[in-house]
Amino acid sequence: MRRLSLFAASLAALAISAAFLLRFSRAKPESLLIVNARIADGTGAPLSKGSVRVANGRIAAIGELKPEPGETTLDARGMVLAPGFIDLHNHSDDTLAKDLAAETQLSQGITTLVVGADGDSPWPLQSWMQTMEEHPAALNVGLFAGHATIRKLVMGDDFKRTATEAEIQRMQEKMREAMQQGALGLSSGLEYEVGSYASTDEVVALAKVAAEDGGFYMTHIRDEADKAFEALKEEIAIGERAHIPVEHSHIKLGTVGVQGKAAEYIKVIEEARKRGVDFLADCYPYDAWHSNLKVVVPDKQYKNAKSVGAALAAYGGGSHLLITDYAPNPSYEGRSIADLAKANNISEVEMYIQLIRGEDAAHSETEVIGQSMLESDIKAFYQQPWVMVVSDGGIGSKHPRGAGTFPRVLGLYAREKHWLTLPEAIRKMTSLPAQRLGWKDRGVLKQGAFADLVLFDPETVKDRSTFTDPEALSQGVEKVWVQGVLMWDSGKPTAARPGHVLGRRGVILSAAN
Numbered sequence: 393m394r395r396l397s398l399f400a401a402s403l404a405a406l407a408i409s410a411a412f413l414l415r416f417s418r419a420k421p422e423s424l425l426i427v428n429a430r431i432a433d434g435t436g437a438p439l440s441k442g443s444v445r446v447a448n449g450r451i452a453a454i455g456e457l458k459p460e461p462g463e464t465t466l467d468a469r470g471m472v473l474a475p476g477f478i479d480l481h482n483h484s485d486d487t488l489a490k491d492l493a494a495e496t497q498l499s500q501g502i503t504t505l506v507v508g509a510d511g512d513s514p515w516p517l518q519s520w521m522q523t524m525e526e527h528p529a530a531l532n533v534g535l536f537a538g539h540a541t542i543r544k545l546v547m548g549d550d551f552k553r554t555a556t557e558a559e560i561q562r563m564q565e566k567m568r569e570a571m572q573q574g575a576l577g578l579s580s581g582l583e584y585e586v587g588s589y590a591s592t593d594e595v596v597a598l599a600k601v602a603a604e605d606g607g608f609y610m611t612h613i614r615d616e617a618d619k620a621f622e623a624l625k626e627e628i629a630i631g632e633r634a635h636i637p638v639e640h641s642h643i644k645l646g647t648v649g650v651q652g653k654a655a656e657y658i659k660v661i662e663e664a665r666k667r668g669v670d671f672l673a674d675c676y677p678y679d680a681w682h683s684n685l686k687v688v689v690p691d692k693q694y695k696n697a698k699s700v701g702a703a704l705a706a707y708g709g710g711s712h713l714l715i716t717d718y719a720p721n722p723s724y725e726g727r728s729i730a731d732l733a734k735a736n737n738i739s740e741v742e743m744y745i746q747l748i749r750g751e752d753a754a755h756s757e758t759e760v761i762g763q764s765m766l767e768s769d770i771k772a773f774y775q776q777p778w779v780m781v782v783s784d785g786g787i788g789s790k791h792p793r794g795a796g797t798f799p800r801v802l803g804l805y806a807r808e809k810h811w812l813t814l815p816e817a818i819r820k821m822t823s824l825p826a827q828r829l830g831w832k833d834r835g836v837l838k839q840g841a842f843a844d845l846v847l848f849d850p851e852t853v854k855d856r857s858t859f860t861d862p863e864a865l866s867q868g869v870e871k872v873w874v875q876g877v878l879m880w881d882s883g884k885p886t887a888a889r890p891g892h893v894l895g896r897r898g899v900i901l902s903a904a905n
């Protein structure tokens with residue numbers, strides 16, 4: 393059975409490589425010389441002036457370069473040229489295949505996005521990857537294996553308990569399969585329903601399998617609210633016990649009880665890093681999160697007035713919780729729990745319980761945006777050298793982070809607020825995620841690296857997406873190249889589709905097989 397599926401897999405791989413060669417020869421870019429740009433190489437080094445030659449999808453040369461006969465020259469005066477941005481936590485798992493042009497992503501300068509975050513991933517990984525190779529997108533993609541996805545495969549609907557030894561072994565087999573198919577590592581979402589019942593031991597067992605093959609562990613930890621410190625300690629323990637690099641997803645202190653404690657949180661992480669834990673984190677540039685309504689109540693007593701009352705208070709009251717998706721009554725969308733309670737003449741607690749009863753009856757999931765993080769905490773996190781930029785959004789996101797994250801950090805945090813220098817902000821979008829991924833020829837602007845590039849105006853780059861218009865395109869990103877192919881040109885996408893599926897060490901999976 394196993395041998396048969398391996399055989400089928402190699403046949404599929406052969407077919408994919410043939411398709412790759414065809415497409416590559418069609419899309420072979422000509423030599424391009426970009427002159428007069430201010431070059432940010434992605435390492436955080438100061439900007440330098442010079443020219444960059446792009447040929448055959450790679451950076452052929454950097455420095456004082458003269459155009460060769462017949463070579464296209466682009467004068468990039470006033471612009472910054474940087475490696476393309478890598479979004480390590482993107483939720484375009486289902487939406488990318490329907491929007492291969494990925495305008496909201498390219499307009500931010502993203503050239504690679506990674507899906508399968510928070511414990512949920514496509515399955516099997518290989519069929520998702522194959523779809524993306526047969527119908528390539530404008531940008532590159534990578535994929536995690538989701539802990540909750542694997543847990544549900546093994547436990548079915550009987551997941552509201554700890555797993556048995558035998559079940560954990562079966563999960564490890566699934567994890568091994570996913571790594572063979574090219575997973576970047578294991579993602580988890582221990583605050584969410586399926587993952588929340590897992591013991592630490594279960595997660596360690598799966599993380600060990602990912603570690604054996606050079607993967608890393610990326611986690612939405614068990615609690616980002618009142619128990620954020622306990623959850624952080626569990627995460628560090630998982631990293632130490634499984635000997636695996638850790639990526640802390642969307643670092644935050646999300647309730648009144650922990651707000652303002654960034655310095656203490658950072659201290660715990662610094663101590664772990666000193667002990668040798670390979671710990672990096674990421675952060676999106678907004679003081680509001682986007683999730684499902686049930687995560688608000690940590691003890692899962694969604695219809696218990698006392699639990700709900702305490703939970704709403706922890707977030708600063710129902711005015712901080714805005715409903716974005718409510719299938720039983722779409723007219724509730726865009727309104728806060730406080731507002732809905734008032735309109736229905738009931739308390740906020742009663743309103744919350746009514747929303748839950750409604751979603752349970754309709755078997756739907758209510759989505760909510762919660763405004764509960766302090767700007768001072770976000771600033772403290774962004775100023776750590778081990779914190780990178782991610783969107784935690786993606787195509788079709790109802791939170792503005794899906795379309796605005798990267799230009800927002802460049803425009804608001806670097807240019808306007810001076811929280812970061814421009815080269816440092818760029819490092820957090822390029823070489824730092826590449827370091828976590830173990831990719832040596834992306835995320836840096838150096839000779840021989842892939843020509844994933846973004847050219848932007850540092851004076852005007854800015855996000856335009858808002859909570860009421862979450863998909864508004866960003867401004868200031870002039871051009872984006874993926875493997876040397878121009879994908880974004882003066883505010884518009886081009887028609888080429890050079891995107892590949894990338895695996896560990898940055899291998900192009902179709903070409904490597």
Ligand SMILES: [Zn+2]
Nearest residue numbers: 510612641642
């Ligand atoms: Zn998450």
